[in-house]
Amino acid sequence: MNASTASAVERRLHPFTPLRRAWVPIGGTAGVIVQQGERAQEWARDAAEGLGSGLGFLVLLAVLGAAGLYGFLSWRFTYYAVTSSELRIRTGLLFRRTAHIRLDRLQAVDVTRPLLARIAGVAKLKLDVIGTDDKDELAFLSEKDAVALRAELLARAAGFAPEEAAGLGEAPVRELLRLPVRQLVWSLLLSMGVWAALLGGIAAPAVVFWLSSSLWAAVVTLVPILGAVWGRSLGRFLTEYDWTVAESPDGLRLDHGLADRAHETVPPGRVQSVRIVEPLLWRRRDWVRVELAVAGSKNDVLVPVASREAAYGVLGRVLPGVDLGGPAGLDFSPSPRAGARWAVPVWWKGYGLAVTPEVFAARRGRLCRVTEIVPHAKVQSVRVGQGPWARVWGLADVHLDTGANTVVTARLRDASEAAAVLCAQAARSRTARAVARPDRWMT
Secondary structure, rough: OOOHHOOOEEEEEOOHHHHHHHHHHHHHHHHHHHHHHHHHHHHHHHHHHHHHOOHHHHHHHHHHHHHHHHHHHHHHOOOEOOOOEEEEEEEEOOOOEEEEEEEHHHEEEEEEHHHHHHHHEEEEEEEOOOOOOEEEEEEEEEEEHHHHHHHHHHHOOOOOOOOHHHHOOOOOEEEEEEEOOHHHHHHHHHHHHHHHHHHHHHEEEEEEEEHOOOHHHHHHHHHHHHHHHHHHHHHHHHOOOEEEEEEEEEEEEEEEOOOOEEEEOOOOOEEEEEEEEEHHHOOOOOOOEEEEOOOOOOOOEEEEEEEEEHHHHEEEEEEOOOOOOOOOOOOOOOOOHHHHHOOOOOOOOOOHEEEOOOOOEEOOOOEEEEEEEEEEEEEEEEEEOOHHHHHHHOEEEEEEOOOOOOOOEEEEHHHHHHHHHHHHHHHHHHHHHHHHOOOOOOO
C-alpha cells in the first residue's frame, strides 16, 4: 500500500469525544428543568407520591444513559480521512453528512485547547476555508495527533507531495512579540469602554428600580450589562492572557488564553485591511491595538496591546514593504476646514487621509483614534458617496471595499479631491494586483 492510499484511510476521533458530545442532551435537559423550575418540582412531587420516591432517580439514570448512548454513537459514526487533494469528514447516524474540504482552499488551521480538553490531553482542530463562513472542526484529537495533522494539512496545502507532507512536521517559528500580564491589566484599567460598562451596570438597574419599584426588572436590566462588563474586562483578560505572536513559513501564529488555550494562524497574503486603535488613555503611554480583516477567517486581533514601535514591527510582517513608523510613513492630510467644521462640528478634526505607493489609509476619531490601512492590491472596488448635507458644503466620502466584506472610508474630503482620489486609486489597485505575488502557504 503506497503512502497516498494509506493517508486516505478513515480514522476516528479521540475516545474523549463521546463524553464531550454527551453534554449536549444533558445541558438541554438541565435547561428545560431550570426554565420550568416550579412546574418541574410539581411533576417530581406528583410522580413521587404516585409511583414512589425512586422514580426521579430512574428518570435521571435514563437521561444519563440516553446522553451517553448519543455521545457514543455520534463518535462511532464520525470519521475523517486525508487524501491527496482534500480532507473528508463523515458524520451522522440517521442523516449522513460528508464534508469535502479542498486542501488548496484552506485559509488557516487552528488548534484550540479548552480547559477540560487540556486536562484530558486533547485538542480541537478548526479549519478556515475560502468561501465559507463557518469553520469545520475535528473535536477532539490527542494533542500530538492534532499538531501532526495540522502540519500535514498545511504542507499539503502548500503543494508538497503526500509522502513529504507526512514527514515534514511543524514548521519552525520565531517569536516576534509576547504580551506581559502587567501591560494587559493596565490596558484594561485604562480602557474607557470597561468603565463605561461598569458605570452603566451600576446606574441602569438603580434607575429602573427607582422608576418601577420592581427588583425583578432591575435584575433583568443588570444581567446583559454584566455580560458586557465581563466581555470587556475579565473575559478579555482570559482570552488575551500570554498573547504571543510568532513568525513561521505558514503565516503568523497567535497563541493565547488562560483557561482555554488557542493556537491560531494569520494566513500569508490574506490580510485585506489593518485597523490600528488608539484609545485616549493609551496615547499617553504610546500604546496601540492592532486588528485585522482576513478573507475567509474570523481571526480579527493581531496585537491586543503593545507599544507603537513593537506593534509596527509586527505589522511589517503583515504588510511587507510598508514602513509605518519611519520618515516615509503615513502623512495624513486633514479634512478641509472651510466645509468640514460645519458639516461635522468639533469631530471633523479627527478625519484624515494618507496614500503611499503601497497602501491607502483613513483615520477617524478624536477620543478613540482609529486608523484603517488597505494595501492597494486588496481593494476590490472604490466609490464616492455624497449625501445631501455633504453636498451643501462641497464634501464627499471615498469608500474602499475589500475582500473580507469590510469597507474603509475616508470621510469629509473635498468633492473635487474625492473624484481625483477615486480615479487614482482605481489605477493603483489595478497595477498592484497585476504585480502582486500569489497567496501561497510556506513560500
